[in-house]
Amino acid sequence: MDMSNPAAFVNGELLPNYIGKRVRAVVQVLQSDGAVTIGKSTDDRQLTVRGLPQVPPMNYVEVTGIAENNQLINAEIWTDFGKKFDINSNNMLCRLANGEFKSLFL
Amino acid sequence: MFSSSQFDATSAFSGGGFMASQATQLNDSSLSPARSRETQGLVPVTVKQISEASHSGDEKPNFTINGVDVTNVTLIGMVYEKAERNTDVSFVLDDGTGRIKCRRWVNEAFDTKEMEEIRDGMYVRLYGHLKSFQGVKQVVAFSIRPVKNFDEISFHFIDCIHNHLRSRVTVEGTTTGHPPLTDSSLNTPVRNTSNGYQAPSSNPLYAQYSVDGLKDCDKLVLDYLNQHEDMSDERGVHVDELSRELKLPLDKIMLSLKTLGDDGLVYSTIDDNHYKKA
Numbered sequence: 001m002d003m004s005n006p007a008a009f010v011n012g013e014l015l016p017n018y019i020g021k022r023v024r025a026v027v028q029v030l031q032s033d034g035a036v037t038i039g040k041s042t043d044d045r046q047l048t049v050r051g052l053p054q055v056p057p058m059n060y061v062e063v064t065g066i067a068e069n070n071q072l073i074n075a076e077i078w079t080d081f082g083k084k085f086d087i088n089s090n091n092m093l094c095r096l097a098n099g100e101f102k103s104l105f106l
Numbered sequence: 107m108f109s110s111s112q113f114d115a116t117s118a119f120s121g122g123g124f125m126a127s128q129a130t131q132l133n134d135s136s137l138s139p140a141r142s143r144e145t146q147g148l149v150p151v152t153v154k155q156i157s158e159a160s161h162s163g164d165e166k167p168n169f170t171i172n173g174v175d176v177t178n179v180t181l182i183g184m185v186y187e188k189a190e191r192n193t194d195v196s197f198v199l200d201d202g203t204g205r206i207k208c209r210r211w212v213n214e215a216f217d218t219k220e221m222e223e224i225r226d227g228m229y230v231r232l233y234g235h236l237k238s239f240q241g242v243k244q245v246v247a248f249s250i251r252p253v254k255n256f257d258e259i260s261f262h263f264i265d266c267i268h269n270h271l272r273s274r275v276t277v278e279g280t281t282t283g284h285p286p287l288t289d290s291s292l293n294t295p296v297r298n299t300s301n302g303y304q305a306p307s308s309n310p311l312y313a314q315y316s317v318d319g320l321k322d323c324d325k326l327v328l329d330y331l332n333q334h335e336d337m338s339d340e341r342g343v344h345v346d347e348l349s350r351e352l353k354l355p356l357d358k359i360m361l362s363l364k365t366l367g368d369d370g371l372v373y374s375t376i377d378d379n380h381y382k383k384a
Contacts, residue, residue, distance in 0.1 A: 003157050003204040081256040089260040101267045105203045
């Protein structure tokens with residue numbers, strides 16, 4: 001087992017708590033030019049993701065990577081979740097996984 | 107008296123200090139339905155939980171998570187380092203909380219076909235058996251399927267939390283000592299059906315009463331019915347009378363009566379509003 005490199009569930013609000021660390025966030029792509037992607041977190045905050053290929057606008061993408069600052073993630077891995085995704089559940093999960101139930105995740 | 111299965115469960119706890127006390131508590135408990143949860147079927151877990159699972163018993167390998175025996179687990183994560191051999195396919199599953207080695211024995215054409223679909227970097231839902239091999243925990247998978255609806259990922263982790271809460275209630279008997287689940291936006295009614303004392307947490311009225319408070323209420327109701335046993339006729343005591351005399355809200359009285367009824371201490375008489383002591 002390797003527990004050395006976890007990725008914390010984050011939304012826009014929680015991202016600043018993990019600067020320099022590995023995070024995973026779901027963003028809805030608003031604008032994507034192949035280098036920088038601007039998107040919306042599941043708690044409706046603007047996030048910038050570097051290292052994503054071009055993703056169709058409005059698609060939900062999960063990115064895992066290092067949080068560079070309050071709004072920027074350097075993506076290492078990404079998964080296109082498509083156009084339909086329950087952002088509320090994901091947002092709640094981010095809050096739970098960073099709150100009372102953090103011990104189950106990190 | 108303890109059946110053999112109960113005895114097993116108790117000895118399984120003997121590995122850790124705090125487990126022992128929990129086992130004692132369970133033995134003291136008269137709530138036998140709680141026992142049925144000690145060994146669960148398929149448990150949704152995170153890799154982090156597996157990493158912290160205690161392993162006890164050499165003959166019959168047992169893992170305990172939250173004091174609950176766990177053998178079959180379900181996980182969701184990404185597949186890495188997939189390696190195919192003649193008899194099995196091994197890979198590493200990364201669920202974001204950690205990485206665990208997994209193995210799928212390939213015996214039949216079906217197994218081969220299912221594994222062919224799985225590629226590195228893919229999100230999968232895995233069902234498997236938790237094992238320890240040379241001191242290293244691993245999962246022997248009996249089913250691996252690509253995740254098609256990505257809401258399943260959020261669901262799985264929420265399911266892990268839910269299961270964690272449920273087993274905590276079962277093992278500890280109560281949720282005291284933990285903040286009540288009153289994050290209003292979450293509205294997660296956690297109810298231990300085997301334990302009538304646990305009020306639905308989504309109801310703000312109950313949030314102010316501790317579990318002990320409910321027990322007190324049960325006692326008050328029982329005492330009142332006891333004292334008025336002779337005076338009341340066949341019909342018993344009306345719930346409104348209990349509420350009025352004990353100065354407690356009616357729904358709390360009803361809840362206590364249900365608890366006491368489930369325990370066989372009281373029963374309803376001519377209708378659901380009249381109760382007598384059993």
